[in-house]
Amino acid sequence: MRISTPALYNSSLANILNQQAAVARAEQQVSTGVRFTTAGEDPSGMAQVLALQQAQADHGQLTSNVTSLRQRLGVEENALASAGDVLSRVRELAVQANNASISAENRRQIGVELSQLKAQLLDIANSSDGLGHYVFGGTLDSSTPFSQGLANVAYAGTQGVRELAIGEGRSLAEGDSGDAVFLRIANGDGRVRVDAAAGNTGSLSLRTVGIAAGAAQPLTITFNGGNYTVSDASNTVIQSGPYVAGQALTVPGATLNLSGTPADGDTLTVAAASNTDLFARVQNVIDATLAAIDTPAAKALNQTAFSNAINEIDAGITHLSTVRASVGSRVATLDDVETRLSGIDLQLQETLSSVRDLDYAEAISKLQLHSISLQAAQSAFARVQGLSLFNYLR
DSSP states (O other): OOOOHHHHHHHHHHHHHHHHHHHHHHHHHHHHOBSOSSTTTOHHHHHHHHHHHHHHHHHHHHHHHHHHHHHHHHHHHHHHHHHHHHHHHHHHHHHHHTOTTOOHHHHHHHHHHHHHHHHHHHHHHTOBOSSSOBTTSTTOTTSOOEEEOSSSEEEOSOSOOOEEEEETTEEEEOOOOHIIIIIOOBSTTSSEEEEEOTTOOSOOEEEEEEEOSSOOOOEEEEEETTEEEEEOTTOOEEEEEEOOTTSOEEETTEEEEEESOOOTTOEEEEEEOOBOOHHHHHHHHHHHHHSOOOSHHHHHHHHHHHHHHHHHHHHHHHHHHHHHHHHHHHHHHHHHHHHHHHHHHHHHHHHHHHHHBOOHHHHHHHHHHHHHHHHHHHHHHHHHHTOOHHHHHO
């Protein structure tokens, strides 16, 4: 078999180029720390890498959602705590103002502070998360949710809130709407409300109201000749008896602690609780504080107004505590989710490393082997260059 000079050159050159490519690839692997960078180098491995990277991206988004939820819920929790502090102070002032010995000037000063507290509560309801989003705006969180109108506080947000994914088929509310936190709250003590008729002329007043057996329903209590009668919505008398000042009067759904002496014809109304916002509850305390109490009847009506107002504030404080507990529960859920996501991310990283990362000991050995092979190929090529027939004819 004859081997031509060009064939020898081409064969040697191809060998050198192959060895150079092998050395270059080994050097790239050592410098990058990965076994392959294209699908052509390892189709199966690249498919696994792409799948694992997508899984990492998905979990990265979930982790980002958890961080966003934690920040948002943290702002809400602080706002709820501040709102609770405001209502607690309102209650303290209501108790002070309901003292018979307090002067009219002191009541006026308390009224001024109460008005400031109401404005502070409105500021809290318009809390921002620092990123231009209002915490209690619901899904419309880009504009101020609450504003003071002529008669009451208006809400421009929504009842719904956005939810962010925190896992496979699992999401968590990023907050609570202002409607649920500040507006939709049961009236009175949470179940019933008792009011004295404006035309009462006696000194009858409500001290406290408690929960009793039976369902709360519209009732009218009328006092005549030292006795009382309880009528339902159809004006049917369902209960009656002698009235004893200071003795609890129990009707379906409520126990009334009354004081004073009613005049004949004086009435009280008992009704199931309805919804009253926190701002109106604070305003009720302000109205009771600034009301004129220049007659025994006016004092009795004012006492009943204070009793209802304080019950309403108590119910408001309880409501905020319930919402705050819900926020705390969600934060605890985020702690668990964050721990789980961290474990999954670590597992994905370890799997990705096992598929893609380089075994440096093996790679360096291959680099040395390919380098030696390249040197041998280059040396052999140099020798082949001298194997020419013309060298023997000189």
